[in-house]
Amino acid sequence: MKMKIGNPARNAGGKSAVFLVRTFIQTGAVLLASATLSTRGAEGLVGHYYSGYNVVSNRIVFEGLPLVSTQTNTVFDFWNGSRYHDWNPIGSGYYTVHWSGYLHITESGTYGFGTISDDGSEIWIDGRMVVDNNEEQWYDWQEAYCYLGAGYHTIEITLYEAESYSGIEVWWLQPSQGMSELPYTGETFHSTPPVFNSNTLWEILSAPAISTEAPFVNPYLMIHPGASTHTAALTWPGFTNVDYYLESSTTLTNWTGVGGAIPGISGIMTQTVNQAQPHTFFRLRLE
Template sequence: MICNSRTLNFLFLISLFASCKKASEKSPAGIEHVIVIGVDGLSPDGIQKAKTPVIDDMIAKGSVKWNVRTVLTSSSSQNWASMIMGAGPEQHGIISNDWEMDDHTLPPIVQEADGRFPTIFSVLHQAKPEAEIGTVYHWGGFGRLFQKNALNYDRNFSTEDSTATDFVRYIKEKKPVLGFVHFDHVDHAGHHGGHGSPEYYQSVAKADSLIGQILKGIRDAGIEDNTLVIIWADHGGIGYGHGGATPQEAEIAGIFYGKGVKKGYKVEQQVYTYDLAATIAFALDVTPPYAWTGRAVKSAFEGFSEPEKLWLGEKMVIQPVIYPERKLYQQAGGLFTTETAIVKIDTKAEKGVTRFTTDGKDPDQSSPEYKVPFTVNKTTVVKAKSFDEKGNASLLSTAYFRLVKAGFGNGLSTHFYQGNELSKIPQFNTLKKGSSWISPEFNISRDQINKLIEKGNESFALQFSGFIQIDNPGKYTFSTQSDDGSKLFVDGKVVVDNDGNHGVMEETGSIELTAGRHPIRVEYYNNGGGFWLDAFYKGPGVSKQLIPADKLFVKQ
């Protein structure tokens, strides 16, 4: 090849253009401040159903990812740690809410001088020693997760209002390069009133007003035009707790607003809670450590596209709602002592068609189309899916309609025992038996338990015992979903062992059974906080369902 001066100049310009293009893609331009607003226990449902005009405006004028996946378990310490450490528990070693610097089993895969995994605070401090970095937090436990010498400002307050007031003052006075605030009151409401309760939604509305104060503080500080604001959470919740592996608990919303952010954009790339630290580093043009596994959510920013070779899988449409819908720990459907129950299904997918089944099979496009409410006159599992115009399906919605008639001896003998910091199923003969009653099924009434437990002591245990009617012989699989521990016995044998302190978790086990009535027992305990128990079974001719009241008897 013969190169003249014109050719060389042309090649030089191409090289220069490529170099400039590459440099411009390194990080968004003009972001000088990042403000992270962390709200403990804030679920996508909370944002969508509570009165949140501030957050709604931020979403309309910014970018959002509605299903950011948390790390497991979906509890606070490991998720707040993952947010600021850019990696999961396997890397940073904070595997439970009980983690302490001087009391843990898994060391971080790499650590700084203080023994902690590198955080966005320490990484930013090392890269930009003069940068102002500060955090104000409502939950004191957050303060044990990061390197103290990396921050210029570190404060803990006992209320959400005092936390917000101090953080706003800090922004105005110091104009931090990175400011991180943590609010805990939404999580408190989830544990006290239940996720999805009026109390919970009111707490989300309160968070929205506090976020409004912070945005005003940013404006008053004169840094609005070069500030990126991110809203994040550690987990969602279900019923009165969290910690389990359900979408309600393990998905949160990530919201990006301000300088350099696309307007009205829904992020497509998969996002995980540990991507927050990488995104902050990306926005501030800081190289993250190799030990981090998080990836920056670049597609939320102007000038950056979704990742190459992004595999989105099958498109999921919004799933339908079956009424009576799920409420707190109560599964959709319900227990009915009337002759019939009415089933109503609401299609949420735009231009979608909902199809349903009542025989236990998953619906497909050949299943009956739902058009009007219908009745069932026996225990029935109703399943529904919505399909869009292109045939894309929603997730499955399931409701359990249990019908039982009075006067047939149905129910379970139930006994209450007050505990004291229980951590496993107790030896019941060592505890003092409290109240006893007949339960229709294996479940717990929060209102009833709250009247029985000692003030300030939410540790208790329950024993349910009775007989289960098996109509067809064969192999049966039982499962419990519980928070905390549970064990299920059939014919005196442990079939399901779901013991130990944990959030809502499901364990299963199987047993061969003959036709007829068999002794069945569930033992349960709660360490403290939220509690939940459901028991399921499936077998010959029986799709997986809550063990229904009409199959449970007090006597053989």
């Protein structure tokens, strides 16, 4: 049986998450001068469409399912706003879709991501789950927020269909838009289609913000306990022929440089830093 979980007009706190709750942060980056649109791949995300579905420990799993087709999608709007709509990209039957590629961020800041889907859906950025809308449900909305630095980030979107109606829309809210009302409202998605909110500043995720390849991907910055008190070791996968600049902040608003240029290498890079404050955030930019 499909159930509506929560009220889409509110932030469903049990599912939503903001990444900035630890003493590390996904990095910011400035693109290389040569990293222009001409060097990136085709616009859109590559979608692998599978027959059947598999959910393990409340996560959508596509490995082992029969692959039906592969196609590139540039606009993530596969729902016509009606609870009677049944989008089935493989023709008939249960299915799973796994989209993957890169998200091009031009402005560092806090981004919102959300899906309305039937059944479950997820959004993963840089290997971490951002949106958990994974229920066997009628069309349900879920959003979350995270900080992203300028540059390219990996993105994955998964969707599975278990029974009756199906479809998905993927939305995002850019920092320049500020706070916004959600795209849909409605107390009960089960019996009443949600109502589109024309005042929303959220936008359907689409090209050119997404691409199948990227010239550079923002480094995934991790923090580990240092060898002595109040120190930490930062690690990230490096690139050659670029310089990295490390910055720190306790407010996420004002950033201060830590040392000078760090020449890039092809491999895991490590930098030891002082961490006098209990909540210090770090980010990288590359030039």
